[in-house]
Amino acid sequence: MTTQGCAAPAQTAHLPATVDLSNEAVIQGKVVTRDGAPVSSAYARLLDSTGEFTAEVVTGDEGVFRFFAADGDWTIRVLAAGGVSVDTTVTAKTGQVAAVEVAI
Template sequence: MTQGCAAPEQTAHLPATVDLSNEAVIQGTVTRDGAPVCSAYARLLDSTGEFTAEVVTGDEGVFRFFAADGDWTVRVLAAGGVSVDNTVTAKTGEVAGLEVAI
């Protein structure tokens, strides 16, 4: 199944086919009052604020991006006009984790 921009369904576990030694991963969970938020949009913006990618959170509220090393902003958009920005640094060989409470 795909969601948004043909991205694969977002799940909490990194797919077994991902070789983390060659990837920089930005992954997070969107929650509201402690419960996962599905169907929120997570947008990846580069260090200049330019839009790079977008995925829709799955049933577990999870989003994931594979990014180049460096500083990024993840903007989460949800029902009710909610917009939350978080900055994160991606580094090859690591999963940069975010917990986004809206």
């Protein structure tokens, strides 16, 4: 049996049809190499405006990650093989999908 650490759903490029954006602020992104190839099995961390850890997911086969967050400013920290760490800031707003692409 395979266990997913935090029981997060599979990270896919398509937002599930059950998501009601009128009630959600979504941060969705993709981790890619500098050549544009998707990076799977990287860790995407969600940090609040003070830098505190809030959540973490593992990127899927397409390099995709997704968080449901409160409105406001957030930092996405991507950790990948070889000790690579990249921070990107994003603003979440209810009713919108904040799209982020992180090149490592």
